[in-house]
Amino acid sequence: MxxxxxxxxxxxxxxxxxxxxxxxxxxxxxxxxxxxxxxxxxxxxxxxxxxxxxxxxxxxxxxxxxxxxxxxxxxxxxxxxxxxxxxxxxxxxxxxxxxxxxxxxxxxxxxxxxxxxxxxxxxxxxxxxPESPRWLAKVGRKKEFEFALRRFRGKDADISEEAAEIQEYIETIQDLPRVRVLDLLERRYLLSVTVGVGLMVFQQFGGINGINFYATNIFKSAGFPSNIGTIIFARIQLPFTFLGAILSDRVGRRPLLFFSASGMLIGCILLATCFYMKVHDSSSGFVAILALTGILTYIGTYSVGMGGVPWVMVSEIFPINVKGTAGSLVTLVNWFGSWAVSFTFNFLMSWSSCDWLFFSY
Structure with missing residues (x-):
């Protein structure tokens, strides 16, 4: 750090x-x-x-x-x-x-x-x-491990039970066989890997980083005041992320993903319709409001589910000895998707009509 x-x-x-x-x-x-x-x-x-x-x-x-x-x-x-x-x-x-x-x-x-x-x-x-107690325990620095754990839990806390649990967990991890990337193609891991990688692909190639990074440009292109639009765009993410955190454990992962993906779909359709109407000389005022509605629908529903739930699911669907390797793979896929969408978005906006771009997302 x-x-x-x-x-x-x-x-x-x-x-x-x-x-x-x-x-x-x-x-x-x-x-x-x-x-x-x-x-x-x-x-x-x-x-x-x-x-x-x-x-x-x-x-x-x-x-x-x-x-x-x-x-x-x-x-x-x-x-x-x-x-x-x-x-x-x-x-x-x-x-x-x-x-x-x-x-x-x-x-x-x-x-x-x-x-x-x-x-x-x-x-x-x-x-x-202090340094992470678990890391200190992992590398065998027992005295520093206990000191750091006590710093985090308070000087009067009884840390004996938690310290024993941490030591037992680390010993269990070390005894499990190490899994390589090619091992993830085995039949027993294939469904989990497909779900994990698939969620990251859909999270990123739904266009989130294009809309996130170029929201100001989208507002300008649609004829909506970019400063006002950007402030509204920024403020809506916080309450919806908080709502998603509350709902995740109460309604389940899949229903939240269904809702989130549906909202992102509606948001993209609204944005595509907005730019299609602009190309055909529709009312500029209505087009601007439609663009604002589309972006807010998209980013709000993304924040509720597709933003965080895939990462929660990835942490839950892999066996303990596979988490490290599988987590690295899905993260690699996620960041590749982030780069690809971010890199291409501005070019696609310039080279083609925006309605086609948002329909593709």
Whole structure:
């Protein structure tokens, strides 16, 4: 996490002081390394929901295999693990929303300067945060493991039972056979892998990052005031993400995915219809409202289900000894899809009519 903070600080400095594309590209590459590291280290189940880094180097996403990963999952008590994971996602969405809103009020250089602050605070804060107890136990540093666990649970807490559970879990993991990527093609894993990979394909190739990154351009093309549209777009994600977190355990994963995918379908149809009408010289006012309705329907329903539920399902459908390898595979698929959609969206908007683009999504 400290290394990630340094990468991100270098990123913002490179962007802020840039005089041309080379410095901007350097900043984006540093951002890819930094966010790729920290998103998997802090909480891999939610990192890809934001799609916030289109240039993250793919091998960095596999860093979990090297560092033991998921800081939230490792430091949280069992009773709070789900809540902390949800809190992490809410903070991500909040950060994106705040950035969208602030970005409409200040220049991009000022926004880059503001971005340095949280990175610096994280770097300083890490000096007082203990190492993950589970990681310490995994590498055999028993005294440091107990000290770190007590720091997280409180000096008067009885940690003996939890410490024993952690040690037993680590021993169980070490005794299980290691699974390679080719082993995932075995019949016993095939259904789980197909579901996991399929969810990531549909999550990304439904066009989320194209709409997310180019919302301002879409509003402009549709004739809706881009600043107003962007602020509304940013603010709607937070309550819907919170709603999805509440409903996920109450109504089940599949019903939430049905609802979310249906809403995304309706949103894409509304957007496609909007640009089809614009091409045929329909009322500009109605077209603009239709575009706003389509984008809000899309992003709202995406936030409820398709944003987070696939990651929850991926964490639940694989056997314990397969999670690491399978998780790396589905994450690779997810980030490849994120890159592909982000890279092609602007070209497709320029080269073809937008109605065709949104109908394809």
């Amino acid at each position: 400290g290394l990630s903070s340094i990468f991100c600080i270098v990123r913002w400095l490179a962007v802020y002081f840039s005089k041309g594309v080379i410095a901007l590209d350097l900043g984006r590459v540093c951002n890819g390394f930094g966010i790729g590291l920290i998103s998997y280290t802090v909480c891999s189940q939610t990192s890809s929901q934001t799609g916030n880094v289109i240039d993250a180097m793919l091998f960095v996403r596999l860093i979990k295999e090297l560092i033991g990963a998921d800081f939230f999952a490792e430091i949280a008590p069992k009773t709070l693990r789900g809540a902390l994971t949800t809190l992490n996602q809410l903070m991500i969405v909040t950060g994106i929303s705040v950035t969208f809103i602030v970005g409409t009020l200040v220049s991009w250089r000022t926004l880059a300067a503001i971005g340095i602050l949280p990175c610096f605070l994280l770097l300083v804060g890490l000096f007082i945060v």
